[in-house]
Amino acid sequence: MQVRRAAVLGGGPGGLYAARLLKLAQPSCEVVVHEQGDPDTTFGFGVGLAAGTQRKLEAADPDTLRDLVVAGCRHDMTMSVGGRMTRVRNDRLIGIARTELLAVLQRHAEKAGVRIEYGTRRGTGEFDADVVIAADGVSSATRAAGDFGETIDVGRGLYLWCGADFALPDALFAPVETGHGVFVTHAYPYSGGRSTFLIETDEETWRRAGFDRTTDATPPDASDATSLRYLEEVFAGELRGHPLIGNRTRWTRFRTVRCARWSDGRTVLLGDAAHTAHFSVGSGTKLAMEDAIALVEALDQEPDVGSAYARYEATRRPAVERLQELARRSRLWWESFPSRLHLPVEQLMVAYMTRAGNVPLDRFAEGNPDVVTAAAEQYAKAPPPAGDLVDWVLDQPLRHGETEFPHRVLPAVPDGLTVTEFADVVTDPWNKTGDDVVARARQARRDGADGFRFAGPADRLAVLTRLDLAERVRTEVGGLIIVDGPASARADLAAGLISGRCDLVSFTEEEA
Incomplete structure (x- = not known):
């Protein structure tokens, strides 16, 4: 027209x-x-x-x-956790x-x-x-x-945007534990010799630090100076002595x-x-x-x-x-990021890159073999050979208590293990439905369950969500964690294994 x-x-x-x-x-x-x-x-x-x-x-x-x-x-990307760093190329x-x-x-x-x-x-x-x-x-x-x-859906976590008057060498993901809780920055350089610092936290940490009060007290056309000065100290190492710069900077939810x-x-x-x-x-x-x-x-x-x-x-x-x-x-x-800080930084980087199902494990390994090799050694205590990484991840043995598993694909639960199955349809593993699954898992553990099996629909989005729910139970409750999925989801299930979301997987029939 x-x-x-x-x-x-x-x-x-x-x-x-x-x-x-x-x-x-x-x-x-x-x-x-x-x-x-x-x-x-x-x-x-x-x-x-x-x-x-x-x-x-x-x-x-x-x-x-x-x-x-x-x-x-x-710039490339760097993740820094607990004094250890790993780098991903993204030229x-x-x-x-x-x-x-x-x-x-x-x-x-x-x-x-x-x-x-x-x-x-x-x-x-x-x-x-x-x-x-x-x-x-x-x-x-x-x-x-x-x-x-x-x-309009509003997120649970809180974040603010600020900047610094120097250029970081790479994009940087860095969590810092404080007396109030965990803050994490996503920072990256941009032109003019400056860097963006985006900083996130959960609501409990935000309130414990008093930022609910400073947010209410900050006019719409001003920056939350109290939060900026606090965060300068939290991220002093990452800032290298530079101050944080505000520009109508205030805590908000996405x-x-x-x-x-x-x-x-x-x-x-x-x-x-x-x-x-x-x-x-x-x-x-x-x-x-x-x-x-x-x-x-x-x-x-x-x-x-x-x-x-x-x-x-x-x-x-x-x-x-x-x-x-x-x-x-x-x-x-990211809203549940602090629960993963026990992972070695290389495994955490693999978890980050595969978190949404957009970056296949083998493709990430092709571009960043050093990161994935280190994560694989942390997962299996052995370096992966050249060849199909997904197959290698699935083929690794596991010892859980007194039980030996020859590989990570489980054909059937062995005699002597008590496994509770969850087949809940969950869209958000950290909402009230997810809370209920965690509560039931805790009770099952008290009643003698050795672990949990997560089953459900065969479509890919459901499998990815099951992996997230399984990871939450694995972190908060413990026990042997098994996730079901079709053979077409083997790459996602392998990424879940190497990222610490589950211990074993079980292949199910595809839905018609």
Whole structure:
């Protein structure tokens, strides 16, 4: 369709990128971005662009990507636990200052002929436009006022964003135990010789440290200085003597936004306005810019607005929902992260990389054989040979008490072992249903059970959730832990074994 006029609400990455791509695709279209903020004021620190996102940006708009890469900072990833460190190579990951990202996108949008207006809040009904693209963020006023069928799920953990005035050599994941509980940072360098420090904790630790009170006392336009000074001491080693920098920094809980519909009349949602996915999978900027690519393609190729919006949503929704599910699992893993600090750092890194089921164990091993070899030796007390890593993990023997198992695949429970089976349908192993399973497992142990078997549906998501539930019981209750799953899930089950989520697995028949 030929778009005469397009109004874009929001001057963030998604809105600016959509505006540029639309103007490039349809030069005669009048495209105006309406950003309520000041052009010289932005919030946040650095953002990450992974290799997959860079490939998509290169195909859509190589000129913009080239400037983003020049402005960015490449880095690998390091995890530090208990004085030990391990490193993962990821040489196409870049961090870029949010200010630099927006400057590049603003410059390229204006170069294409987009007009950008700042400083005024606008509503969708104010425009004489064929298309209104609402890219106004997680707290979207457009979404709240329209008929989009929104739902918002709020996470249990708390986090805050801050920064530091030096560049870390790598992205860093580091937990620190304090007298109040565990705090963990996800930190990474970005351009300008600075680093982002994202810091998470659980609600009990947050309250014990008094941060519920400091959060209530911090105005919306200020930073929680008390928390920042406390966290400077907690992460003094990681900060290397530098202070933490705030920018409207305050504790909050992650909000997962979902919408039943992404469009309402001539208005369409894009990026965080339509959907969010937890920051631990680095997804906000990625999703918004990939949305922009698909939306502009649909507008250019379909005959009318309704068809274009339907095509855009049909194209993007499967990928978004897949990433939201990965992000949900990642969020639950991070919210329960302190329970894993007993693991050696290499095993913990394998657990981290396989936490959401997106990175197969053998693929991770191909790129980082030193990390996986160390984790395998911690798992089996022997180095893995060259060959099929999954087979090797499953073939390792296990001694549990007085019982010897020749390998980790259990055909039947041996005589003399009492095993309690759980077949509960659980979507979140750390919710009340998960709490109930843990309570029943504790009682079963008191009654003499040697271990537990976790059974259920054969689909992959159910198997991944069983592994998480099994890990929780293994950590909090103990005993021999067995997880059932189909042979098609053998790689996931092997990752669960080497990551300390279970002790044995049992293959079941596939569902028809």
